[in-house]
Amino acid sequence: MYSNMLIKNGHIIDPSQGIDGIGDILIEDGKIVRIEQKSGSLEAKKKKNNDFRTSELPNFQIIDASGLYVIPGLVDMHVHLREPGFEYKETIKTGTMAAVKGGITSVCCMPNTNPVNDNKTVTEFILRKTYAEGSCYVYPIGAITKGQKGEELAEMAMMHEAGCVAFSDDGRPVMSSLIMRRALEYSKALNVPVISHCEDISLSEGGVMNEGRLSAQMGLRGIPYASEDAMVARDIILSELTGGRLHIAHVSTEGSVRLIRQAKERGVRVTAETCPHYFTITEDEVKGYNTNAKVNPPLRTQRDVDAIKKGLKDGTIDVIATDHAPHHRDEKLQEFDKAPSGISGFETALSLSLRLVYEGILTMSQLVEKMALISARILGIDAGTLKVGFDADIAIVDINKEFKVKSENFLSKGKNTPFEGWVLKGMPVITICKGKVYDWRQNE
Amino acid sequence: MKDLVGIKELSRNEIELILNTASSFKDVLRRDIKKVPALRGKTVVNLFFEPSTRTRTSFELAEKRLSTDVLNFSVPTSSVVKGESLFDTIKTIEAYGVDFIVIRHSSSGAPHFIARNVIASVINAGDGINEHPTQALLDAFSIIEKKGSLEGLNIAIVGDILHSRVAKSNIYLLSKFGANIRLIGPPTLIPDMADHNVEVFYEMDEGLKDADVIMMLRIQMERQGKGFFPSTMEYFKNWGLDMRRLKLAKKDAIVMHPGPMNRGIEISSDVADSGQSIILEQVTNGLAVRMAVMYLLSGRGENV
Ligand SMILES: [Zn+2]
Ligand SMILES: [Zn+2]
Numbered sequence: 058m059y060s061n062m063l064i065k066n067g068h069i070i071d072p073s074q075g076i077d078g079i080g081d082i083l084i085e086d087g088k089i090v091r092i093e094q095k096s097g098s099l100e101a102k103k104k105k106n107n108d109f110r111t112s113e114l115p116n117f118q119i120i121d122a123s124g125l126y127v128i129p130g131l132v133d134m135h136v137h138l139r140e141p142g143f144e145y146k147e148t149i150k151t152g153t154m155a156a157v158k159g160g161i162t163s164v165c166c167m168p169n170t171n172p173v174n175d176n177k178t179v180t181e182f183i184l185r186k187t188y189a190e191g192s193c194y195v196y197p198i199g200a201i202t203k204g205q206k207g208e209e210l211a212e213m214a215m216m217h218e219a220g221c222v223a224f225s226d227d228g229r230p231v232m233s234s235l236i237m238r239r240a241l242e243y244s245k246a247l248n249v250p251v252i253s254h255c256e257d258i259s260l261s262e263g264g265v266m267n268e269g270r271l272s273a274q275m276g277l278r279g280i281p282y283a284s285e286d287a288m289v290a291r292d293i294i295l296s297e298l299t300g301g302r303l304h305i306a307h308v309s310t311e312g313s314v315r316l317i318r319q320a321k322e323r324g325v326r327v328t329a330e331t332c333p334h335y336f337t338i339t340e341d342e343v344k345g346y347n348t349n350a351k352v353n354p355p356l357r358t359q360r361d362v363d364a365i366k367k368g369l370k371d372g373t374i375d376v377i378a379t380d381h382a383p384h385h386r387d388e389k390l391q392e393f394d395k396a397p398s399g400i401s402g403f404e405t406a407l408s409l410s411l412r413l414v415y416e417g418i419l420t421m422s423q424l425v426e427k428m429a430l431i432s433a434r435i436l437g438i439d440a441g442t443l444k445v446g447f448d449a450d451i452a453i454v455d456i457n458k459e460f461k462v463k464s465e466n467f468l469s470k471g472k473n474t475p476f477e478g479w480v481l482k483g484m485p486v487i488t489i490c491k492g493k494v495y496d497w498r499q500n501e
Numbered sequence: 502m503k504d505l506v507g508i509k510e511l512s513r514n515e516i517e518l519i520l521n522t523a524s525s526f527k528d529v530l531r532r533d534i535k536k537v538p539a540l541r542g543k544t545v546v547n548l549f550f551e552p553s554t555r556t557r558t559s560f561e562l563a564e565k566r567l568s569t570d571v572l573n574f575s576v577p578t579s580s581v582v583k584g585e586s587l588f589d590t591i592k593t594i595e596a597y598g599v600d601f602i603v604i605r606h607s608s609s610g611a612p613h614f615i616a617r618n619v620i621a622s623v624i625n626a627g628d629g630i631n632e633h634p635t636q637a638l639l640d641a642f643s644i645i646e647k648k649g650s651l652e653g654l655n656i657a658i659v660g661d662i663l664h665s666r667v668a669k670s671n672i673y674l675l676s677k678f679g680a681n682i683r684l685i686g687p688p689t690l691i692p693d694m695a696d697h698n699v700e701v702f703y704e705m706d707e708g709l710k711d712a713d714v715i716m717m718l719r720i721q722m723e724r725q726g727k728g729f730f731p732s733t734m735e736y737f738k739n740w741g742l743d744m745r746r747l748k749l750a751k752k753d754a755i756v757m758h759p760g761p762m763n764r765g766i767e768i769s770s771d772v773a774d775s776g777q778s779i780i781l782e783q784v785t786n787g788l789a790v791r792m793a794v795m796y797l798l799s800g801r802g803e804n805v
Contacts, residue, residue, distance in 0.1 A: 273692035274509070276609035276631025276669060346610030390588050392608035394629070 060087040060492040063114055067122025067453060069094070071129060072426045073442035082127065083114075084449040087492035092443060118494065120487065122453050128425045130162025130193075130450030130490055131407065132441045134432040135227070135252070135306055135330060135378035137399070138164070138195070141182060142171025147383040147470045149183065150190040152403070155469035156381075157192045157495055159403040160452030160485030163433070163440045164193060164381075167227040168200040175200035175211040177219035184220050193490050194450075196222040196438055201240045201251060205229045210239060217247045222436040225252035227306060228353075232258060234291060241301025250304040250328065250435055255288035255313070256280075256354065265394055267340040267355040275343070277393060280355050286312035293320040296327055304435060305329040307380050309354035311364035318373040328435050329368075330376035333409035334400055334475065336365045342475045348389045348396035350475040352382070369427065370418050376432045377424075379406045383471020401471030405462055407454070409476070411483035414456075421456075453487035460484055504616040504623040505794055507632040508673040516674065520642050522793035523786070530566070530789055540567040540799055545601040546594050549575045549626070553605055555760055556626050556636075559784070560603050563791035572599070587611065588618065595619045601795060604628070622798040630664050636759055637670030639790040641678070643783050644714055647755050651678035657708055657750070659685040659740060660718030660767055661729070663692045667759045668718055672697050683708045686740055689729045705740050712750035717742055717758045720767045733766045743769040747777065755779050 064082040069092065080094040133156065139147040156164050166183065168174035174183065180197050187195040199221035200211045205228070213224055224244060230253070231237045237253075244251050261284040266272050268279020289305055293316060296303035305317060308331045317329045334352060339359055342350035350356060368374040382399025389396050410428060413419045419427070433441030440450060462479045464472035488495045502515060529537055545564045549557055552575075564571045574594070587606075594602065602623050604612050609629030616623040627633040641651060648654060656675055662668040662684050675682050676697040683700045684691055685708035691701055702708030709715065720736060730736050747756065756768075756778045764770045773780065 270693045270696055273663075273694055274696065276629050276666065278630070346613050387586065387588075390586070392587055392606070392614060393610045394608040 061085050061114075061116055062118040062120055062489075062494065064120045064122050064127055064451070064453070067125050067127035069127045069443065070421050070425050071443040072422045072430050073129075073444060076443070077422050082443065082449075082451070087449055089443055089445050089447055089449050091445065120453070120494070124455070125486065126421065126454040126456060128452050128454060129429045129441050129443050130452050130488065131160050131428045132163040132432040132436075132438070133161045133379050133381070133403070133406070134165045134223075134376060134436060135332070136164045136166055136381040136403070137169065137383065138166040139383060140170065140186065141179070146385050148190075149186045149195065151468065151470050152381070152383070153187070153192040153195060155403040155467060157488045157490050158468050158485070158497060159405070160407045160454065160488055161403060162193045162450035162452070162488065162490040163196060163438065165196045165198050165222060165436065167198055167225060169205060169228040173200050173205050174198070174216075174221075175203050175205065177212065177215045180216050180219040180221055194440065196220070196436060198223045198225050198227075198252065200224065201226045201231055202236060207231045207233055207236055210236070210243060213243060214247060217249060221249075222438060223250045223252050223304065225254065225306065227252065227254045230254050230256045230258060230288060234295065237292065238295050238299060241295055241299040241303060245299070245301050248302070249437070250302040252304045252306050253288070253292045254306050255285050255292060257284045257287045260284035260287065264355070265351060266343050267357050269340070269358065271340050271343070275346070277343075280353075282310040282312055282357065282361070285310050285354055286316060289313045289316045293317070293325055293327055297323070297325050300326065303327045307332050307335065307354055307378070308365060308368070308374055309335045309357050309361060311361045314364045314368035314373055318368065318371070321373060328375045329373065330378045330432075331365050331369065331374050332378060332380045333402065333406050336362055336369065337409050337412065338475060346393040347475065348391065348393055349400070349473050349477070351393065351396055351398050352400050353398035366413070366418050369413065375427065376435065377406070377410050377427045378432065379403055381469070381471075383469050384473050385470070386472055389473050399471075399473060400475060401464070401467060401469050401473045403469055404467050405474060405476050405481065407452070408460075408481035408484050411456060415482070449489055449492070451489040452485045454483060455486045456483040458482070458484055458486065502798060504612070505634055505798065506612045506616055506623060506625045508634045508637050508670045509632065511634075513677050516638070516641070516677065519638055519790065519793050519797060520645065522797055523638070523642050523789040526792040526796070527786065527789040530785070536566050536568060538568045539796055540569045543600040543799060544570045544572065544598065545603060545795070546572045546574055546599045548594070548602055548604045550604070550606040550611075551627070553627070555784075556605065559787045560626060560791055563788050563795065566788070567792055567795060569601070569795075572597070587614070591615050591619055595621060600799065624794060624798070627666055629666065630669070631666055632670045632673075633666040634670050635787070635791050635794060636667045637674040638794070639783060639787040640671055640716065640757060641674055642786045642790055643757065643779055644755070646782075646786070647779065648713060651675060651680045654680045654713040655683065655711055656680045656714040656716065657683045657685055657712040658716045658718065659705065659708075659742065661690045661720055661724060662686055662694075662718065663690045664721065664724070665718045668716075671716065672699060683712070685709070687730050687736075690724070705746060706749055709746055709749040712754050715742060715747070715750055715754060715756050717756065717768050719759065719761065720763055737766055741767055741769065742772050744771055747772055747775070757783060759783070
């Protein structure tokens with residue numbers, strides 16, 4: 058129960074202040090009160106030897122971060138916590154704990170619960186539950202339409218007032234162009250983004266994997282890339298028409314990247330996210346009818362993976378989110394057609410995304426931007442930064458530590474991962490959130 | 502080899518072994534007493550999650566000819582309707598100590614899923630739109646009987662290839678043996694099978710030229726409502742096999758159909774009943790092939 062601490066000698070990365078160097082962070086009452094850089098900036102060099110003297114800080118917990126990266130706690134703008142209604146898959150308690158283990162300190166939960174988060178009562182329930190049992194901050198995303206039926210707008214303003222930071226019918230795309238237009242228009246009054254799960258369900262109906270030679274060969278019905286691309290194009294055009302803020306969820310295709318890039322060049326108010334699985338693995342993972350690789354949108358081809366990496370590098374894709382979608386073991390232990398879509402992503406996201414840094418696609422600072430700062434900015438939440446005065450939500454990362462993915466060790470109830478047995482490099486070793494310090498090295 | 506889940510998973514040698522063994526069993530079937538004690542004491546479960554008369558009858562008879570104990574399990578009488586998962590169903594069945602599970606299921610990959618989770622040998626009797634391996638084996642057996650081999654033959658497969666597990670298994674098998682495969686049908690019903698050395702024809706007359714074998718596929722009426730083709734009349738006009746079209750193929754071309762046929766929709770009656778049709782012989786050969794598969798999966802030796 059220390060809320061006063063000193064993180065010493067870590068490599069601090071905070072793109073919100075342009076910090077990339079060794080330094081100390083002083084935390085009092087759970088808030089960041091000072092950052093001292095020891096190298097890098099000119100200012101820091103001038104103040105050489107201006108080290109904190111630990112003897113002057115008797116009630117402080119000292120965290121030695123030598124050889125480790127100290128970054129803002131990650132902000133994951135696309136997750137499924139399953140509560141209320143599907144507590145057998147995940148709860149706010151287990152989901153937020155798993156997030157914290159992944160270095161994530163703020164999450165935005167999608168509204169496809171039961172009941173759907175389409176009114177302020179459900180929003181308030183989620184926030185009350187989070188207050189009582191949550192290990193990290195939870196920012197609910199409200200439904201665009203009542204019951205996610207795509208017919209009538211939900212009470213967006215009232216949900217916004219209750220705490221919703223964005224709106225989405227994730228999982229059940231808004232098929233009516235008129236309703237989507239209205240949502241983009243109406244949301245302007247609240248200055249919040251409308252998050253679109255882009256899928257033309259008339260094109261993807263019955264599909265369970267990417268459409269192509271592999272789906273033909275496996276006898277599985279395909280979801281063509283056109284199902285995503287067509288909706289991305291539609292929503293960009295509607296955003297252009299209305300001036301509403303559009304955020305494209307889980308980009309999985311080359312075509313989406315191209316369409317978003319062109320839209321940004323024209324100045325459309327569009328942002329976009331992708332998920333670690335879309336830049337790490339391809340449809341090949343489905344071979345052998347592996348239901349843990351069943352996800353929507355589906356895993357695509359190497360061409361798409363390459364295009365997404367390019368989109369991350371050139372800024373077309375703003376954010377990396379997990380689309381953490383836990384399911385019960387029994388649900389995945391079924392016929393491929395029947396198994397639900399989704400990957401339990403919290404506890405592998407940072408490690409998989411660090412591969413982009415090793416591959417030279419992103420710098421460490423750019424990675425932190427995409428996993429924390431930009432998502433916080435899109436949503437207008439106070440997170441993703443180490444600025445003085447902000448809550449000390451921090452991840453301390455050992456980028457050299459190798460580990461084997463074992464879903465049995467996940468804190469999430471969802472053990473559904475296509476990365477089982479993978480050896481990954483780099484993981485959070487300490488997470489600080491809501492004034493609590495979690496040292497993951499102790500459990501080894 | 503523990504299971505037969507698909508032709509994709511078989512090597513050319515394994516296929517040849519099955520076909521040679523089937524040939525021995527066909528001799529057995531010509532005898533007065535058609536039953537052999539080869540698999541006495543073994544138990545087979547026929548797990549049919551989709552209605553099927555032909556394939557089930559053929560498997561059941563093959564099982565009885567091999568002297569196995571047969572247990573039939575079909576959907577309407579099963580606990581599946583009560584919402585039991587496939588996993589629990591097969592675990593229950595396994596607890597009876599069965600040696601073979603013959604499965605037909607509407608989900609592609611269901612046999613693979615079962616094979617991973619049981620010790621018994623799993624035989625795929627048709628899964629979704631993936632494969633129907635014993636049908637392809639019996640088709641190959643029937644063609645070889647008539648033509649001597651598969652290599653270099655022009656084999657036209659006509660109709661709804663997209664949804665046909667029979668077509669898929671045949672494509673995998675024939676491509677392993679160097680046949681020239683031609684896929685004929687409307688573009689909406691032809692999937693991307695370019696990895697398997699096929700030639701695609703939307704024009705049936707062109708595709709049938711010099712064909713040695715014409716394999717017709719059953720058209721499912723519900724495809725019409727889903728926009729795959731506008732009407733059965735238009736379908737038959739463009740991709741139905743009638744006498745005029747049959748004459749475009751080689752003089753000694755054979756006509757095959759996995760049954761049941763839609764006469765007047767994909768095949769005209771005069772063709773189905775003509776001397777070039779080997780549709781009924783396919784049925785007999787199916788029995789021999791299925792006996793061979795079970796015999797080999799039980800780990801029995803090379804000679805019958
Ligand atoms: Zn989605
Ligand atoms: Zn989602």
